[in-house]
Amino acid sequence: MVSVFAMLVGAAYLYWEATQLPASILKGYPGDGFFPRIALAVILVCGIATLIREAVSKQLVTPPAPEHTDIDAADDDKDAPINLDAVEAFLIVALSLLYMLLLKPLGLEIATSLFMFVLLFPRLPMRWPKAALIAALGAVATTLVVYSAFVLGLKVALPLKFLPQYLSGY
Numbered sequence: 001m002v003s004v005f006a007m008l009v010g011a012a013y014l015y016w017e018a019t020q021l022p023a024s025i026l027k028g029y030p031g032d033g034f035f036p037r038i039a040l041a042v043i044l045v046c047g048i049a050t051l052i053r054e055a056v057s058k059q060l061v062t063p064p065a066p067e068h069t070d071i072d073a074a075d076d077d078k079d080a081p082i083n084l085d086a087v088e089a090f091l092i093v094a095l096s097l098l099y100m101l102l103l104k105p106l107g108l109e110i111a112t113s114l115f116m117f118v119l120l121f122p123r124l125p126m127r128w129p130k131a132a133l134i135a136a137l138g139a140v141a142t143t144l145v146v147y148s149a150f151v152l153g154l155k156v157a158l159p160l161k162f163l164p165q166y167l168s169g170y
Helices: 002-019 034-056 071-075 086-106 108-123 128-153 163-167
Strands: none
Touching: 002 034, 034 128, 086 108, 108 128
16 A cells, blocks of 8 residues: 555656646647646556555455466366457447547537447446436546546547536636
C-alpha cells in the first residue's frame, strides 16, 4: 500500500505538471498535455481503486500450489475451437458507426447515453425492468465520466447540447 500511495503522489504531481504544458495553437485541439493527462488519469484511478480495495478487503492467504503440477497447462484447452459471434461483432461495429454519425446532430450527451444503453441492456443477466434501469444508470454514468474526463479535464471540444448549461459552474 505504501508503494501504491507513493506512485499516486508521483502521478498526481506529474498530472499537475501536464496541466502546465502549453495549450494547442489550433482551437479545439487538446494540446501537448493531452496524452500524458489521459495516461496519468488512468494511473490515478487504478491506484485509488487499488488502495480502496486493499483497505476494505482482508488479505486472504492461499497456500502455494504444489510444484509438481502445472495448473496453467491443466486449465488451458488448446484443442477447443475459438468461437466468434459474427452477428454480435457486426452489430457492435454497426452501432459504433451509427454512434459516430449521430454524435454531431444529437450531441455527446444523448448519443453516448443511447449508445451505451443499447450496448449494456441486452447483456445484463436479469429481467428486463431491472436490466433497463441498470443499463440506463450505467449509460448516464458513462456519459458523465466522458464529459468530465474529456470536456472538463482535458478541455477537448466535443459536440455538446445541454451539459454545459447545467454543469458550467463546476
